[in-house]
Amino acid sequence: MAAAAETQPVVLKESAATKMVRFLSRTPVYLLLAFLGVLWLVPTFGLFFTSLIDPAEIGTTGWWEILSKPSAATFDNYREIFNNEDITSALWTTILVALGGTILPIIVAAFAAYGFAWLEFPGRDWLFLVVVALLVVPIQMAFIPLFSLYNDLGIFDSVLGLILFHTAFGLPFAIFLLRNFFIGIPRDLLEAARIDGASEFRIFFRLILPLGLPAIASLAIFQFLWVWNDLLVALVFARDTQPITVAIFSQMRQFSANIELIAPAAFVSLAIPLVVFFAFQRYFVQGLLAGSVK
Amino acid sequence: MTVEAQRAEAPQPGPPPEAYRGSLWERYGITALFLAPALIFLAVWIVYPTISTIIRSFYDREGDTFVGVDNYETLFTDDTLRTAIKNNFLWLLIVPAFVTAIGLVFAVLLERVRFSTAFKVAVFMPMAISLFAAGVIWRLMYEKDPEQGTVNAAVAVVKDAVSPSGVLSNARASTETLQGGPEGGFELKDAIQPGKVAQLGLTAIREDDVPEGAAQAVVPEPLSGGITGVVWRDFKPGGGTPGELEEGELGLPGVTVELRDDGGSQVADTTTEPDGTFRFEDVESGTYRAAIGPETFQTPYAGVSWLGASLILPSIMIAYIWVWAGFSMVVIAAGLAAIPRDLLEAARTDGANEWQVFRRVTVPLLAPVLSVVFITMIIYVLKVFDIVVSVAPGAVQDDANVIARAMWVRFGAGDHGVSAAIAVFLFLLVLPVLAINIRRFRREV
Numbered sequence: 001m002a003a004a005a006e007t008q009p010v011v012l013k014e015s016a017a018t019k020m021v022r023f024l025s026r027t028p029v030y031l032l033l034a035f036l037g038v039l040w041l042v043p044t045f046g047l048f049f050t051s052l053i054d055p056a057e058i059g060t061t062g063w064w065e066i067l068s069k070p071s072a073a074t075f076d077n078y079r080e081i082f083n084n085e086d087i088t089s090a091l092w093t094t095i096l097v098a099l100g101g102t103i104l105p106i107i108v109a110a111f112a113a114y115g116f117a118w119l120e121f122p123g124r125d126w127l128f129l130v131v132v133a134l135l136v137v138p139i140q141m142a143f144i145p146l147f148s149l150y151n152d153l154g155i156f157d158s159v160l161g162l163i164l165f166h167t168a169f170g171l172p173f174a175i176f177l178l179r180n181f182f183i184g185i186p187r188d189l190l191e192a193a194r195i196d197g198a199s200e201f202r203i204f205f206r207l208i209l210p211l212g213l214p215a216i217a218s219l220a221i222f223q224f225l226w227v228w229n230d231l232l233v234a235l236v237f238a239r240d241t242q243p244i245t246v247a248i249f250s251q252m253r254q255f256s257a258n259i260e261l262i263a264p265a266a267f268v269s270l271a272i273p274l275v276v277f278f279a280f281q282r283y284f285v286q287g288l289l290a291g292s293v294k
Numbered sequence: 295m296t297v298e299a300q301r302a303e304a305p306q307p308g309p310p311p312e313a314y315r316g317s318l319w320e321r322y323g324i325t326a327l328f329l330a331p332a333l334i335f336l337a338v339w340i341v342y343p344t345i346s347t348i349i350r351s352f353y354d355r356e357g358d359t360f361v362g363v364d365n366y367e368t369l370f371t372d373d374t375l376r377t378a379i380k381n382n383f384l385w386l387l388i389v390p391a392f393v394t395a396i397g398l399v400f401a402v403l404l405e406r407v408r409f410s411t412a413f414k415v416a417v418f419m420p421m422a423i424s425l426f427a428a429g430v431i432w433r434l435m436y437e438k439d440p441e442q443g444t445v446n447a448a449v450a451v452v453k454d455a456v457s458p459s460g461v462l463s464n465a466r467a468s469t470e471t472l473q474g475g476p477e478g479g480f481e482l483k484d485a486i487q488p489g490k491v492a493q494l495g496l497t498a499i500r501e502d503d504v505p506e507g508a509a510q511a512v513v514p515e516p517l518s519g520g521i522t523g524v525v526w527r528d529f530k531p532g533g534g535t536p537g538e539l540e541e542g543e544l545g546l547p548g549v550t551v552e553l554r555d556d557g558g559s560q561v562a563d564t565t566t567e568p569d570g571t572f573r574f575e576d577v578e579s580g581t582y583r584a585a586i587g588p589e590t591f592q593t594p595y596a597g598v599s600w601l602g603a604s605l606i607l608p609s610i611m612i613a614y615i616w617v618w619a620g621f622s623m624v625v626i627a628a629g630l631a632a633i634p635r636d637l638l639e640a641a642r643t644d645g646a647n648e649w650q651v652f653r654r655v656t657v658p659l660l661a662p663v664l665s666v667v668f669i670t671m672i673i674y675v676l677k678v679f680d681i682v683v684s685v686a687p688g689a690v691q692d693d694a695n696v697i698a699r700a701m702w703v704r705f706g707a708g709d710h711g712v713s714a715a716i717a718v719f720l721f722l723l724v725l726p727v728l729a730i731n732i733r734r735f736r737r738e739v
Contacts, residue, residue, distance in 0.1 A: 026406060026407060029403055029406050029407055030407055032403065033403055033404070033407060033410070033413045034413075036400070036413070036417070037412065037413045037416040037417065038416075040416045040417045040419070040420070040616070040619075040620075041416050041419075042444065043420075043428075043431045043432060043434075043435050043444070043616065044419065044420070044423070044431060046431065046434060046435060046444050047430065047431045047434060050434060059442075060441060060442075061441070061442075062441055062442055062444070062447055063444070064444075064447070108331045108332050108335060109332060111327075111328045111329070111331060111332065112328060112329050112331070112332035112333070114328055115325055115328035115329045116329075119321075119324070119325045119328060120321075120325075121321075121322060121325045131332075131336060134336055134340050134341070136721075136724060136725055136729070137340055137344055137721065138677060138717070138720050138721055138724055140698065140701050140716075140717040140720055140721075141340075141343060141344045141347045141717050141718070141721055142339060142340060142343035142344070142347070143343075143347075143701075143705055143713075143717065144343070144346070144347055144350055144705065144710050144713060144714055144717070145342065145343040145346035145347060145350070146339065146343055147705075149338075164335075164339070165339065167335060167339075168335040168336065168338070168339030168340055169339065169340070171332055171335055171336060172336070172340075175332060200324050200328070201324075204328075225422070228424070229423075229424030229425070229426065229427075230424075231424070231425075231426040231679070231680045231683075231684075232679050232680065232698070232702065235702065236702070236705065245424065245426050245427075248426075248430065249426065249683070249684065252430070252433070252684065253688055255433060255687065256437070256442075259434075262430060263430075263434070266427050266430040266431070269424070269427055270422075270423045270424065270427040273422045273423060273424065274419070274422050274423065276422065277419070277421070277422030281415075
C-alpha cells in the first residue's frame, strides 16, 4: 500500500502533463471545428439577417451591416408578408397539406401494416414484397397519368389532391417500417387479447397503436418534413392553391427585386422544420436514411 | 449480422391461435378492411400511373400516335436534354464522393474533441431545411455584387487586402497635357525641372467618388531644389475651363504621385494633401516627369458571377454539399463510435502512425457505413431538382439542367411523350441502386 501511495502522485503528475500536451495538440482541431461550424451557420444566418433589413435598403445592403448597427434591424418585412394574402394563404395551404399528408398515410399504413404483420391470408408475404418494391418508383412516374386523373376527378389544384398524392407515395415506406415494428410486439399479448374475445379492430386500436407509438412518432416527423418541404409535387398539381414553397418560387423570377418578400417568407417556411428538428433530433437520421428509398 | 441469423431471431408472424373466431370469410373480410385503403392508394396512385407512363412514353406529344422509341431518341439528341443527362452524370461523379469524404473528415475531427455537440448541430441543421429553402439561401450568398452577395464580399475582403482598389477608379485626364491611361497611370507630357510646379488635372470623377476630406485646390509655391504640384478635380458645377485651377474646384487627396526620370523609371513617390498638393524635396537637377500611378485607378472588385452559365453547376453542388455534409457526418460518426477502441490501440502499439491507423484500420472498418452514405447520396443526386431551380436564375437554368428538371419542363410544355420517356429513364437509373438499398434495408431492420 505504501508503495502505491508513493507512486500515485507521480502518475497523477504525468497524466496532468499529458492532458496539457493533449489539450494543446488539440487546439488546432478546436479552432478548425469552430471555423467550420461558423462557416456552416453563415448562410442560414445570412438569410435571417437579410430578412431584417429595412425594405428601403434591402436591395443595396449586405446582411452583415445589420451586425454593426443592430438598431437598424426591423420586422417590417415580416409584417408585410403577414399582411400579404398570397403568402398567408400559401402558409395555410402548407399547414393543411403537411398535416393531412402526415396523418392520412400513417393511419392507412398502420392498418395495412397490422394486416401484413398479424393477419393470416394466402399470398401475404408476396403482397408485402410488392408493396415494398413500390419504394423504387420515382414520383415523376406518376405525374402525367395523375395530372389527367386529377383533372377528371376535379381535385387538380386542391389541398385534397396534394394530400392524396403525398399519402400514396408515403405509404410503401410507412407500411414497411410499421409492419417491421408491429411484428416485434410480443405474440402472447395479441393471443391473450384474442382469447379474451377482443375484435381485430379493438386489438388494433387498444394494443397495436399504443405499442407502436415510437415508430409512428418517428415516421410522423419524417413524413411531416417531407411534405412541408415539398416543391415538385406542388409545382405539378397546384396552380392557385399554392403552398409556401411554390409561392416563394414564383417570386424568384425577379430575385433581387422581390428579396424583401422572399427572404422573410423563406425564413418562415424553414423555421417550422427547424423547430421540429431541434425538438426531435434523434429521430432524424433514421428517417433520412429511409428517405433515400422514397 | 447475416440475414439468416436475423431471420432466426426476429419473431415470425405465424398462424393465428386456435381460439381465433369467425368463419374463413369473416376473417378474410376483416383482413380486406385492414388492407383495402392502402392497396387502393397504391394501385391508383403508383401502380396504374407507372404502367401508364411507360406506355405513354412510346406515344407522341398528344398521345394519339405510336412512335416507338422516338421519344427515347430525343433524350439523347436534344441539346437541353443531353445537357441534363451530362450534368446529372457530373453530379453523380462529384457530389456523393465529396459528401462522403467531408462527412468522414468531420466525423474523425469530432472524435478528437470533447465538446462537439454545438458543431454537430451547426453542420446538421441544414438537413432540416428544405432543399428549396437552401437554394434560396445560397442564391442570396451568390449574388454578384460584393455589397450583397456574401461569397463575393468575402472574396473582396481578401482581394482588397492583396491589392486595394484605388481612390479614383474612373478618372480621366482633363486636358492633353496629361497622357496615358488608367492601366499605366497618367503622365505629364512636358518634362519638369526642380523648382517648377506641376498641375495634374483629372476629370470624370463623380461627386460621390471624390475622396473624403477634399478641400479647395491650390497651386503650391515653387520649391527650390524640389518639385511641387497639385492633383485636382478639374471640374466645377457649371463646367469651368479645362486645365485651369479655379475657385470651387477640389483637390484630390490620397492620390499617389510618382516622379519619373528621363528613362521613365520611378525615382520617388508621394501622396497628395487634402488640397491636392504634393511635394518632392531634394530633387537632383535634371528633367523629370510627374505622373499619377496606376494604383490610383485600380477598379473596385466587381465580383465573380457564381450564378453565371459557366460556374452555376459547381455553385449549386456546393450548396447541395453544404446541405448533406451533416447527414454524412452523423451517420459516419455513429459508425466510428462502433469501432472497437482496442483495434485502434493495437495498431498504435504496433507502431502505426495516425495516418496509417486512419488509412489501414479506420477506413476499412467503416467501409459498410461509407457505402451506405455513398449509395444514399447517389439516389438523392439522381433525383435532384429543388435546389437546381432555386439557386439557378431562370436564364441559366438550362445550363444547370438535370433530368428531373428536364422532365418537369417538358411536362409543363405539354410534351407528355418525351416527358414520360424522361421519367422512365430516371426510373431505370434509380432502379439498380434502390435494389441494393432495399436489400440492405431488409437486412438491417
